[in-house]
Amino acid sequence: MARWRGAAVRRPPREQWSGQVGFILSAIGSAVGLGNIWRFPGVAYENGGGAFLIPYIVALLTAGIPILFLDYAIGHRFRGSAPLSLRRLGGKPLEALGWFQVAIAFVISLYYTAVVAWALSYFLFSFDLRWGDDPAGFLQGDYLQVSDPGISMQFVPGVLIPLVLVWILTLAVLSAGVAKGLERANVVFLPLLVVAFLVLVVRALFLEGAGVGLNALFTPDFAALADPNVWLAAYSQIFFSLSIAFGIMITYASYRQRRANLTGPGLVVAFANSSFEILAGIGVFATLGFFAVQQGVAVGELEGLTGVGLSFVTFPAIVSQMPGGPLFGALFFGSLTLAGFTSLISVLQVVSAGVQEKFGLSRVKATLGIGGIAAVLSVLLFSTTTGLLALDVVDNWANNIGIVASAVLTTVLVIWVLRKGPELQYHLNAVSTFRVGRAWVLLVGVLVPVLLGYMVLSRVVTLLVEGYAGYPAGYLGVFGWGTIGLILAAAVVLTVLPWRSHTEPFTAWPPYVRDSRSPARSPEPEGGRR
Amino acid sequence: MSPVAIVFLVLAILVVWGGFAASTVFLARRPERTDYPPGAVDDHREDDAPAIRDT
Numbered sequence: 001m002a003r004w005r006g007a008a009v010r011r012p013p014r015e016q017w018s019g020q021v022g023f024i025l026s027a028i029g030s031a032v033g034l035g036n037i038w039r040f041p042g043v044a045y046e047n048g049g050g051a052f053l054i055p056y057i058v059a060l061l062t063a064g065i066p067i068l069f070l071d072y073a074i075g076h077r078f079r080g081s082a083p084l085s086l087r088r089l090g091g092k093p094l095e096a097l098g099w100f101q102v103a104i105a106f107v108i109s110l111y112y113t114a115v116v117a118w119a120l121s122y123f124l125f126s127f128d129l130r131w132g133d134d135p136a137g138f139l140q141g142d143y144l145q146v147s148d149p150g151i152s153m154q155f156v157p158g159v160l161i162p163l164v165l166v167w168i169l170t171l172a173v174l175s176a177g178v179a180k181g182l183e184r185a186n187v188v189f190l191p192l193l194v195v196a197f198l199v200l201v202v203r204a205l206f207l208e209g210a211g212v213g214l215n216a217l218f219t220p221d222f223a224a225l226a227d228p229n230v231w232l233a234a235y236s237q238i239f240f241s242l243s244i245a246f247g248i249m250i251t252y253a254s255y256r257q258r259r260a261n262l263t264g265p266g267l268v269v270a271f272a273n274s275s276f277e278i279l280a281g282i283g284v285f286a287t288l289g290f291f292a293v294q295q296g297v298a299v300g301e302l303e304g305l306t307g308v309g310l311s312f313v314t315f316p317a318i319v320s321q322m323p324g325g326p327l328f329g330a331l332f333f334g335s336l337t338l339a340g341f342t343s344l345i346s347v348l349q350v351v352s353a354g355v356q357e358k359f360g361l362s363r364v365k366a367t368l369g370i371g372g373i374a375a376v377l378s379v380l381l382f383s384t385t386t387g388l389l390a391l392d393v394v395d396n397w398a399n400n401i402g403i404v405a406s407a408v409l410t411t412v413l414v415i416w417v418l419r420k421g422p423e424l425q426y427h428l429n430a431v432s433t434f435r436v437g438r439a440w441v442l443l444v445g446v447l448v449p450v451l452l453g454y455m456v457l458s459r460v461v462t463l464l465v466e467g468y469a470g471y472p473a474g475y476l477g478v479f480g481w482g483t484i485g486l487i488l489a490a491a492v493v494l495t496v497l498p499w500r501s502h503t504e505p506f507t508a509w510p511p512y513v514r515d516s517r518s519p520a521r522s523p524e525p526e527g528g529r530r
Numbered sequence: 531m532s533p534v535a536i537v538f539l540v541l542a543i544l545v546v547w548g549g550f551a552a553s554t555v556f557l558a559r560r561p562e563r564t565d566y567p568p569g570a571v572d573d574h575r576e577d578d579a580p581a582i583r584d585t
Contacts (some may be wrong), residue, residue: 020561049537050538057545211531218535261562266553267553275550278542430567433560510567 003374014079015178015363017255022183024265024272027252029342030243031273032193034115034311037336040237041276041284041304045217047233048224055225055234056274063451065236065270066443067407069436071244072262073424074414075253077508081353082247083494085254088506090418092495097409098354100491101247104402109374112347112390113170114382115308116340117162118143119333122312125180126319126329135316139308140388147385149475160383166341167375172346174352174367180253186342191336193327197276200331202285204290207322215288216299217281221326225352226368235451240399242273243343245351252364254353263432284310308388311336338416346391348374358494360501389471390479396468397480402487404456408449415445423512430510520522 012410018025044052048120077087083098121143125131131138140146145156173181192290204210243249287301291314292299304314311332319329348371381390415421421441429435468476531539 050535050542053538053542053545214539215531215535218538218571219532220534220538259562259566264553264557264560268550268557269548270547271553272544278546282539283543431563433563434556509570 015255016257017183018128018179020261020265022179022187022266023252023256025190026183026186026271026342026346027249028249028272029190029347030252031269031343032190032276032339033241033243033343034112034340035237035241036273036277036334037197037280037284038311040241040305041281042283043233043237044502045305047230048221048227049216050218051222051224052230052234053220056238059231059234059238060148060270060274062443063235063448064242064244065328066440067239067244068242068249068266068270069263069428069440070411070414070424070444071249072253072266073428075426076256076260076262077248077427078506079254079258081357082250083354084348084357085250088508089420090280090413094335094413094418095414096491096495097406097492098247098250099264100402100409101250101406101486102351102354102400102494103237103487103490104406105248105347106370106490107394107398107402107487109344109347109351110339110378111394112165112344113166113375113378113383114159114387116337116344117159117166118312119336119340120162120166121158122316123330123333124303125316126333127326129316129320129326129329131320133320136183136215136319138316140313144388145385146388149389149471150386152386153382154385154529155196155336155379155383155387156293156385159387160379163379163383166344166374167371167378167494169346170341171346171367171371171375174348174371175364177289177363178349182345185345189290189338189342190439190519194276194343195337196331196338197279198410199282200328200335201279201286201325203328203331204286207286207290208295209289209291210286211289212293213281213287215300216292232404232451232455236404236455238274239407240403241277242270243346245404245410247354248346251350251353252346257415259431261432263428263434263436268401279347287315287318290322292319308392356495357501358497358499386503389475393468393471393476393479397463397483398487400459401456401463401484404452404459408453408456410450410530411444411452415441416449421445423514424487426512427508427510436452 017026037070044056049053074081074085074089076086080088081098082101083095086098087095130145143153143156143158147154150397173185175181176184185207235393239245256262288299288302288305292302295302302314304310315332316329319325319332322328348367351370351374352363352367355361355370359366361369381387381394414424421444425436425441463480467473468480
């Protein structure tokens with residue numbers, strides 16, 4: 001240990017955002033991702049249309065914002081990556097939870113890069129409408145060259161090249177650091193995304209049939225409000241959209257200076273994310289309305305209203321039929337690329353920060369080391385002819401089981417077991433302009449674990465009983481459950497490995513007195529030794 | 531568009547974009563607290579950053 005404390009150790013200051021605006025833009029860049037564009041509009045349409053607004057807002061206020069604040073409070077008070085912050089908060093068991101989050105982020109980065117790479121390819125394909133008359137056939141056949149489920153070593157150059165490019169760009173941004181890399185990328189790309197997407201939405205509104213699409217999206221079906229599944233859909237949309245509960249916001253908040261407002265910017269980030277979702281809903285459904293009118297069918301009869309199908313099959317088909325289609329396609333896929341990229345860098349920063357701190361590595365070494373491993377795995381898994389299938393399965397398990405379980409574990413352990421709710425509430429209120437009350441502790445301590453706990457349990461049962469999307473059970477065992485197994489194994493192994501930095505005691509600021517009726521806590525460092 | 535769909539389109543915009551506008555205005559008026567607890571001024575030096583070996 002001594003050699004780490006000797007003259008040979010340089011302890012540079014912790015990286016920081018340049019200020020509040022830089023943090024807010026970066027946090028919005030992280031929250032606004034593919035899900036805002038390709039998930040929200042379809043989910044809203046299928047779950048009550050205009051009436052979905054009600055559960056959506058309720059979910060935002062009762063779960064989305066409270067969990068966002070929880071992540072901020074943990075990262076900002078305990079000033080570290082997810083494993084370090086959580087270790088300082090609750091010792092080794094919580095460190096394992098931190099590595100669980102890091103491992104989820106690692107897995108997500110592997111395939112998220114692939115989707116950004118597809119979007120980048122389609123941005124280029126837009127200019128000559130490369131997909132021709134059969135976008136579905138083009139995607140599966142010409143572009144991805146999808147084969148049967150399995151493991152293929154047959155690389156698809158059309159995917160491989162953009163994928164490698166996206167990895168190089170991502171690792172370059174991460175290597176440049178928090179302020180000069182992540183923040184600068186967001187400061188440039190986020191406004192560019194907003195402008196490009198606004199142009200797209202305005203264009204979409206002037207298409208013939210735009211009103212038909214908006215009518216379909218916003219006509220409320222009030223009966224849906226009585227369906228618990230609609231409420232669950234709202235909570236899960238909010239939950240997945242905000243980039244919460246898997247380390248991103250813990251990591252991002254840890255790069256704020258100690259004297260920094262947390263909840264005020266948090267509200268801006270949360271509402272900005274939802275504002276972009278509403279904008280995406282308008283843009284996507286105005287475009288779908290045009291398509292429905294062209295096809296002479298109702299919007300409800302269209303297929304592929306969410307996800308990969310919406311983006312890479314339905315939208316190309318629409319672009320082909322539209323006057324000025326190439327420009328519209330370039331705006332859409334350019335937006336998708338930018339939205340994905342600014343989220344991707346935040347996902348990988350979770351991994352990089354954790355590795356930097358645990359192993360005492362410099363930013364560049366950690367980024368290139370762990371990023372290099374991720375890049376190789378990503379290329380092996382997702383640029384081959386089985387990439388789309390693996391992506392579909394890994395995504396379903398990492399998100400619906402991994403992230404939701406992470407949220408449940410975080411809230412149960414931090415609020416119920418360790419009873420840190422009042423301390424984190426105190427922290428938020430001590431530094432922020434928007435005060436949170438006791439209700440915040442109740443929301444993150446009771447409502448969130450109950451709702452999300454039900455979500456993850458019912459999902460596990462469904463996947464065990466029914467399987468997923470007709471894939472062979474063995475394949476799901478390897479890529480679905482295997483992913484969860486690997487994430488758990490990584491959490492255990494990385495927790496057991498010794499820390500190579502951060503051996504000094506840590507003192508949380510501002511100091512917290514647990515209860516005014518009991519004696520003040522001794523001045524020993526809070527939250528464990530590391 | 532039907533009147534009820536228009537109402538909900540407008541509602542969505544008012545509530546969500548309104549929330550964004552309100553939170554932005556709230557933050558612009560009070561960007562930071564003026565009464566932080568004592569300490570933690572010299573943020574850089576109090577923080578832990580990853581130790582880096584020079585060797």
